Amino acid sequence: MTQEDVSYKDKKVISIGIVSELTGLSVRQIRYYEERKLIYPQRSTRGTRKYSFADVERLMDIANKREDGVQTAEILKDMKKKEQALKSGQFKKKMLEGQINAHFRYKNR
Amino acid sequence: MTQEDVSYKDKKVISIGIVSELTGLSVRQIRYYEERKLIYPQRSTRGTRKYSFADVERLMDIANKREDGVQTAEILKDMKKKEQALKSGQFKKKMLEGQINAHFRYKNR
DNA sequence: CGTGTAAGGAATTCTGACACG
DNA sequence: CGTGTAAGGAATTCTGACACG
Numbered sequence: 001m002t003q004e005d006v007s008y009k010d011k012k013v014i015s016i017g018i019v020s021e022l023t024g025l026s027v028r029q030i031r032y033y034e035e036r037k038l039i040y041p042q043r044s045t046r047g048t049r050k051y052s053f054a055d056v057e058r059l060m061d062i063a064n065k066r067e068d069g070v071q072t073a074e075i076l077k078d079m080k081k082k083e084q085a086l087k088s089g090q091f092k093k094k095m096l097e098g099q100i101n102a103h104f105r106y107k108n109r
Numbered sequence: 110m111t112q113e114d115v116s117y118k119d120k121k122v123i124s125i126g127i128v129s130e131l132t133g134l135s136v137r138q139i140r141y142y143e144e145r146k147l148i149y150p151q152r153s154t155r156g157t158r159k160y161s162f163a164d165v166e167r168l169m170d171i172a173n174k175r176e177d178g179v180q181t182a183e184i185l186k187d188m189k190k191k192e193q194a195l196k197s198g199q200f201k202k203k204m205l206e207g208q209i210n211a212h213f214r215y216k217n218r
Numbered sequence: 219c220g221t222g223t224a225a226g227g228a229a230t231t232c233t234g235a236c237a238c239g
Numbered sequence: 240c241g242t243g244t245a246a247g248g249a250a251t252t253c254t255g256a257c258a259c260g
Contacts, residue, residue: 008117008162013127017230018159022122027231028242036241046250048231050127053117071240126251136252137221145220155229157252180219 012042012050019051023059030059036072038062038079121151121159128160132168139168145181147171147188 020027033039034049039058041049051059065075129136142148143158148167150158160168174184 011162013123013131015124015127015230018122018124018153021153026242028244031232032241044127044130046231047233048250053120066241073240124251135221137223140253141220155252156254157229175220182219 009053012052014051016049019056022056023063025063033062038076118162121161123160125158128165131165134168134172142171147185
């Protein structure tokens, strides 16, 4: 994925009505999941919510879990755990890159 | 660019107000460029226009040309020319792939 | 030709609240 | 807990048209 593609995925430009169509969730449900801290839309100047494609995917993930009877508090916990794991993975990757760089610095001087 | 990224770029989900903010063009201008066949938004069930990121980029391109004094009819011509060139390039690429495939079919049988 | 604007109507979005369970 | 709904207001979007140039 290039940097430009990431910017598409994370750019908050979709209104709640479209998100509702895209996810099959009601507008009420989407607002409620925000209240429960599961999702963070951006607000436009005039206060309307704007979502990204990443948000839409996250909401579809939430919808699946809710269908399985998972409560929002539980979903929140799981998501935090996964974010933590992701950060940890990124950290490990950075460490590895550091070692590799050090290795080449050593070899090339 | 993966297939998924393409789907983000080309998915028509942005309302005209947001497109206006993103491009700096007035809503009136955006509608006018559609009238002149420079842009093709999708219509939602209730008739509102929906744009993709690709459309937004195309509009920014149009805006630049308009600033240089290029008329919409001229812009339309240029765009058609470029599309034609692109198709031609894709065609050449397909031909080449065909030759490569034929080559390997020959070698491997 | 390209763009602004007022007009009138329809649909969207927002918040806080009551309802049900 | 999770979701529907009616309420009232504000902002959006749509079309066809007149204006200016």
